[in-house]
Amino acid sequence: MRAAFDPPDGIYLDTATYGLPPRATTEALRAALAAWSAGSADWMAWDRRGEDARAAFGRLIGAPPGTIALQPAVSVAVAQVLAALPFDDRTEILAPEGEFTSVLFPALASAGIGRLTVREVPLEALAGEVRPSTALVATSHVRSDDGRMVDLPALRQAAGEAGARILLDGSHAAAVVPPDGAAWGVDYYVVAAYKWLLSPRGVAFLYVRPDRLEGIPPLAANWRAADDPYGRYYGGPLTLAATAARLDVSLAWHAWVGAAESIGFLAEIDPADRDAWSRGLATRLAGLPQVPAPPAAILSLRLADGVDPGRIAQAGVRTAGRAGRTRVAPYLYNTPDEIETAARVLAPLLDRSGTP
Known part of the structure; x- marks a missing residue:
């Protein structure tokens, strides 16, 4: 390799x-930059590399492309998920102590405006702390500071029994830990691609379990989230994609040109x-x-x-x-x-x- x-x-x-x-990624980026400089680029060709990246990421995590949204960063993806809360009078977000701030800060911000509450517990105790009031457990799959891994089977069992949902940050796991089912069997799976997915910064993904998609309001709806993104740019009505693409953001083209190459490379291994x-x-x-x-x-x-x-x-x-x-x-x-x-x-x- x-x-x-x-x-x-x-x-x-x-x-x-x-x-x-x-090497193929840097070559693709150099070609894209040269075409940009020459004024000869086809922006739609750049933009469509996002679809290639979506499909390749789906192969990495064992999930269909239609369950995956294209995002710019983990924090943005987490904020999209939090828009679906609270549900069934559940207002608590459970997180491990010392969780990475891109996962924790959106939750704390929601708590700061009175929408939700946040409770932090030791990582090793996470599964045992899920309660009937818990709406969401938000945690890294693999910790970025010390490499500890959450006990995911125990957490899935505890969340399932309590009716809670799981948001898992797989930024340090997605291309290293083999999946044991679509997106490791969680409700929401977020990944920043500039680390283990070998991609430019500005690329991230949000997996949404199909039965959870309708519950996420598309607050950042934009032209690319439409049902025909290359067919209409002006005026209503609001016509969004039927898949998780309804949560897509407008892409930073060159980052996604690189991501499509890198993630495609990883998906072949x-x-x-x-x-x-x-x-x-x-x-x-x-x-x-x-x-x-x-x-x-x-x-x-x-x-x-x-x-x-x-x-x-x-x-x-x-x-x-x-x-x-x-x-x-x-x-x-x-x-x-x-x-x-x-x-x-x-x-x-x-x-x-x-x-x-």
């Missing part, structure tokens, strides 16, 4: 910040192979001191007191700092040799005191 990518500068282990594009390669590389680092085996492809490492994290970058290894720790996130473009080199760089820098 490394052959599909241009060689990075150094060892890039920071996919959880942004993924590196396949067997899900088990993507998981085995990415998690396998991360697991190679689990033999380092105080580094447990990861449930996905993100590792959170504690450096020894006084160690400058800049020493990692100086050694040619790209990681990220999150929550006071060092985050490592290998992916398809990394090799076992790179992981061995990174392990030699990291080993003398890690905390060995046993402090979690």
Whole structure:
């Protein structure tokens, strides 16, 4: 798989910040920019790449294209879902403590204007905290700070028994964790594509379970959400798509040109192979001191007191700092040799005191 990518500068282990594009993606973007500069581009051809991206994303998560809306960011997708709440006098949104703000802030904003309430509990206790008053459980599938994974089977069971819905942020799981059913069997699934989907920033997706679609008011309705988006641009009446495309936004063309290439590339790789390669590389680092085996492809490492994290970058290894720790996130473009080199760089820098 490394052959599909241009060689990075150094060892890039920071996919959880942004993924590196396949060569075909950068070539498609260069061609689009050249056509733009020359004034020879067909904007509809650019725009229709959104449909290619929608179909490819559907293959990744095991869901029909008609259940997927094209979005610009996770927060926008979450806000669309929250417009469907409350229901059946349920006003509570349940979220894990320390949830990523693009999921949490829209909920807190809704609470701030009196529409809903938000209750935060430890991630490990999430399933057990679902109540009859819970309308929605909003959580990351895989945490971006430390790689912990929600106990999704337990959460699905608890939500089903209580009549609550689940919004799952799969930004760090969608192309790594193989689906066990359409969109992992949740009501709403949101993904930012610039990380593990290797796409330009400005691309995101919202999966809506078919029986939940009618409950979401299309508050951001626009020309692209219409039933015939290329046939009418002016005047009423309001005629929206019958599918989740009714929640589409007007696309940032070049970002979606790149996304169609990257996600199409990923969709051609067997899900088990993507998981085995990415998690396998991360697991190679689990033999380092105080580094447990990861449930996905993100590792959170504690450096020894006084160690400058800049020493990692100086050694040619790209990681990220999150929550006071060092985050490592290998992916398809990394090799076992790179992981061995990174392990030699990291080993003398890690905390060995046993402090979690």
